[in-house]
Amino acid sequence: MANEREWAVGYLAQARADLEGAKHVGAMQPSVFASLMQMAFEKFAKAALLRSGSITLDTATSSHRAASRMVAAMRRQRNLLKPIGGLHVWHAALEVVEALERAHPALAKEGAKLEYPWETPAGAIQWPARDLQIATKLGNPSSNLAAHLVDFATKIDRNFDGIFP
Amino acid sequence: MKPIFEVALELAEAHRIEDPETQSVFLAENDNEVRLVEISGSISNSGEVLPFRFAAHPEKGIPYASVVVLLSVDDWHRLKQGDLALPPGWGNPEGLKKIA
Numbered sequence: 001m002a003n004e005r006e007w008a009v010g011y012l013a014q015a016r017a018d019l020e021g022a023k024h025v026g027a028m029q030p031s032v033f034a035s036l037m038q039m040a041f042e043k044f045a046k047a048a049l050l051r052s053g054s055i056t057l058d059t060a061t062s063s064h065r066a067a068s069r070m071v072a073a074m075r076r077q078r079n080l081l082k083p084i085g086g087l088h089v090w091h092a093a094l095e096v097v098e099a100l101e102r103a104h105p106a107l108a109k110e111g112a113k114l115e116y117p118w119e120t121p122a123g124a125i126q127w128p129a130r131d132l133q134i135a136t137k138l139g140n141p142s143s144n145l146a147a148h149l150v151d152f153a154t155k156i157d158r159n160f161d162g163i164f165p
Numbered sequence: 166m167k168p169i170f171e172v173a174l175e176l177a178e179a180h181r182i183e184d185p186e187t188q189s190v191f192l193a194e195n196d197n198e199v200r201l202v203e204i205s206g207s208i209s210n211s212g213e214v215l216p217f218r219f220a221a222h223p224e225k226g227i228p229y230a231s232v233v234v235l236l237s238v239d240d241w242h243r244l245k246q247g248d249l250a251l252p253p254g255w256g257n258p259e260g261l262k263k264i265a
Binding site for chain 2 (some may be wrong): 048049051052053054055056059063064065066068069070072073074075076077078079080098162163164165
């Protein structure tokens with residue numbers, strides 16, 4: 001039976017694969033990019049939790065708020081970490097990660113969500129590629145939000161072992 | 166080496182500066198690492214107690230690993246009522262020491 005630390009290896013590896021996928025898709029398909037970034041952050045966070053030694057596999061894997069908690073906890077420690085970005089970057093990253101988390105199908109339920117279409121209260125069908133606000137924001141060519149987010153996640157990836165022992 | 170309590174106070178102060186909406190910081194006493202429970206108005210309710218463990222940074226005056234649990238005010242009340250629990254080995258909420 002594998003222990004939590006061994007599970008963390010798997011979560012971290014898959015987070016890295018999700019992040020690479022997101023980089024390939026980029027802002028050309030913002031809703032797919034958003035899904036992959038949500039998946040990457042969630043798995044980075046679960047890998048970090050499983051490494052903590054203070055949480056069971058069930059608790060870690062069933063969490064829906066792990067990613068935003070990880071970024072919020074990291075922000076508190078940011079002066080101890082290798083530079084990941086200025087205050088603006090941390091603020092933007094936390095805002096996007098929270099928005100992606102809220103759009104996770106398990107949390108958004110009947111509302112606007114990643115991956116799947118949904119029905120509005122007025123009975124109209126909408127879908128993420130056209131209607132998901134956070135995906136539109138990430139795909140906005142006037143904004144560098146998607147680039148900042150990838151850079152932020154890449155720095156977490158590169159420094160993961162140093163941040164979360 | 167500095168005692169854990171002193172490092173905990175320094176971390177609590179740094180974290181409050183980073184998140185001015187932090188209302189309270191508690192220490193779960195432990196001989197090997199700094200275990201902090203922080204309650205903040207900037208944290209949304211989740212019903213989850215998630216401990217993130219960070220590496221020690223002796224070169225920056227933090228010679229111990231630190232573990233941070235962030236809670237919303239509501240989740241903190243739920244923890245005190247027994248609807249949520251601290252991580253295994255952290256004791257119960259009554260045993261936490263308020264340090265900020």
